[in-house]
Amino acid sequence: LLQYLRPSLTDQDIPHRTKTRDEILERAKLAVERVKEKLAHVDSKISMTFDSWTSEPGDPFLSVTA
Numbered sequence: 001l002l003q004y005l006r007p008s009l010t011d012q013d014i015p016h017r018t019k020t021r022d023e024i025l026e027r028a029k030l031a032v033e034r035v036k037e038k039l040a041h042v043d044s045k046i047s048m049t050f051d052s053w054t055s056e057p058g059d060p061f062l063s064v065t066a
Contacts, residue, residue: 048065048066049064051063
């Protein structure tokens with residue numbers, strides 16, 4: 001699909017799915033660490049909830065409540 005939309009791309013320009021997965025997981029770990037650092041100095045307890053859904057047209061949503 002990417003090469004169809006942009007014919008100048010080569011296979012080397014497009015990361016493999018495992019590389020993309022690894023990058024997403026690494027960024028998620030960094031985000032978790034940043035949140036932990038910020039919440040470490042809070043004097044009270046914090047409850048968090050998460051919800052995700054897809055709208056009828058197919059738009060993905062993620063909700064985080066603290």
